[in-house]
Amino acid sequence: MSVTAQSVWNNCLEFIKDNIQPQAYKTWFEPIVAVKLTGTALSIQVPSKFFYEWLEEHYVKILKVSLTKELGETAKLVYIIKMENTYGNKQPFTEKIPSANRSSVKSQNVDIPLNNKSPELRNPFVIPGIRNVKIESQLNPNYSFENFLEGDSNRLARSAGLAVAAKPGGTSFNPLLIFGGVGLGKTHLAHAIGVDIKDKYPEKTVLYISAEKFTQQYIDAVKKNNRNDFIHFYQIIDVLIIDDVQFLSGKTGTQDVFFHIFNHLHQNGKQVILTSDKAPVDMQDIEQRLLSRFKWGLSAELQNPDFETRVSILKNKLYRDGVEMPDEIIDYVAKNIKSNVRELEGAIISLIAQSSFNKKEITIDLARVIVEKFVKNTKREVSIDYIQKVVSDYFQMDIDTLQSKTRKRHIVQARQLAMFFAKKHTKASLASIGSQIGKRDHATVLHACKTVDNLSSTDKQFKKYVEDITKKLSV
Known part of the structure; x- marks a missing residue:
């Protein structure tokens, strides 16, 4: 033979x-x-x-x-x-x-063609020319589960994160997509999962990267004619964490390469963790085949923390910084800053700084001044609750009436306007908007938005409603 x-x-x-x-x-x-x-x-x-x-x-x-x-x-x-x-x-x-x-x-x-005289090492995270296949995780060890406090607003996402960290690639939460508005802790939770996995499974290759950096690396790889090297580098990762995946919107080349990397990792039992400022159903200019894969695992939403969670976050922050503060001041800050965790912690840091620099005691009056300035100087993130209040006040009805099951035309229109503005001004998912405005489903919210668009262009009175409420929300 x-x-x-x-x-x-x-x-x-x-x-x-x-x-x-x-x-x-x-x-x-x-x-x-x-x-x-x-x-x-x-x-x-x-x-x-x-x-x-x-x-x-x-x-x-x-x-x-x-x-x-x-x-x-x-x-x-x-x-x-x-x-x-x-x-x-x-x-x-x-x-x-x-x-x-x-x-x-x-x-x-090595007989290398002229157009490739200086081949660089294909690991995008090491200095070119140094032969080193060790991959650093790019994780921030300060972001841990210990300082990611649990509350009703994040319980599902945090529990799913703990399950993934205990058994990466071995749960049905693959991919795990964590989504929610600005400053609610998406990046913190993604890092915490990676840090916990590295602690439990030191032999696993974990990598955290922003979608923006991933895109830039891909562009560089295409310019240098080493797209295959780029793909193979990412295919050897055991746990891939991509932050702000909505950044891939409209970038077809990057979406295509990520699709192949995602498939390879998923088929081989590797864990993929994604964060986004919106749910898959609300993502624009992302290929359908990629969106369908985002939905394979679990999409867990981080919502605005409730009052009790906000108080816990502040107390935890003060404890970690070794600062004591009266409960009435903590409660005051928690009641007045509701939008997100980042602003909440920012306000307490400003309060401590003012007290320290000016050698003033931390009093409720000082807290009022700081919180007022902080809220005033921070771009306010309009909440769904606030939108419902503005709309119900405009139509002279209470919020319970706005959320009721009644089919009276003027109440239905008010409810549809609230849904329309909630979609426009917040990053909440359609399902979350529907849930908060009368326990409706996402299809109802979608229908409401289309109805508002149609009536705005055909009904002068309705167009005036939209213009008036827009002005009230921008004040």
Whole structure:
């Protein structure tokens, strides 16, 4: 029977498969294609230079043993690296690396095309030129579960985060999408999950990255003709955390590459954690196939914290900073700053600073001055409660009437306007808006928004309602 490149490689694979983890075999050996056999030199094609570097770094010994077993002591391995060239040249080039002799790997002569004279290491998180495949997690250890206080507004998201941290890739929460408005703790929770996983599973590769940075890395990879390297780098991550995934809106190339990375990770039991300022149903300019994958796992909303949670957050912050403050002042700050956690903590820091710098005692009067200035100088995030109050006051009805089941035309229109402005001025999901305005579903909110748009262009009186309420909300 004639010996072919395929038969030699198949025998090597049998040996390799018996000696490494199934997941590693699937990731690093299944994509390899045997190309030709010339004497005792076997040529194999690998998808990228990063792929080749990883093989040489981690599997050179097993490659040497398997190949020597098949072709004898003079065995050599020739890598053919499939290069992506944006100028249309799809021809691969050959790198001759005698894997059977490790010392020769250190002083390799590589025939690299002129348009790629300075290949950089493909790990986007290390300094180019330094041969280092260690991947830093980019996590902030200060963001932990211990200082992410639980309340009704975040219980589902926090519990799901703890479940994922205990068993990454092994729960039905994959992907875990955490969404909500500005300053509610999405980034904090995402980091906390990653920090907990690193603590429990130090051998796992965890990576946190913003969608903006991911996009920039992808653009750089395309410019340098190493899109494959970019993909393979992200495919080796065990837990990928992408912050502000809504930033991918309208970026079709980045969405496409993320789609392939997501599929690979999900199929291989790796954990994906995403954060967004809106629910998948409300995301604009994101491909449908990607949105459908966001919905595979769990979408957990972070809502504005209630009064009790706000008080707990403030007390925890003061305890961590070693500051004592009377309960009446804490309650006052918590009652008057409702929009988000970031503003809440900002107000208490300002209060402590004013007291310290001006050597004034922290009193309720000082708290009033600081909170008033802080709220005034901070762009107010209009809440759904506030919108309902403005609309019900405008139509001279109470909020219970606005939320009631009645089908009276003027009440229905008022309710539809409240839903319309809630969608326009808040980052709450359609389901959340419906739930807070009369326990309706997201389809009702969608219908309300369309109705308001239609009536605004056909009914002069209704158009005036919209204009008047818009002015009241912008005051």
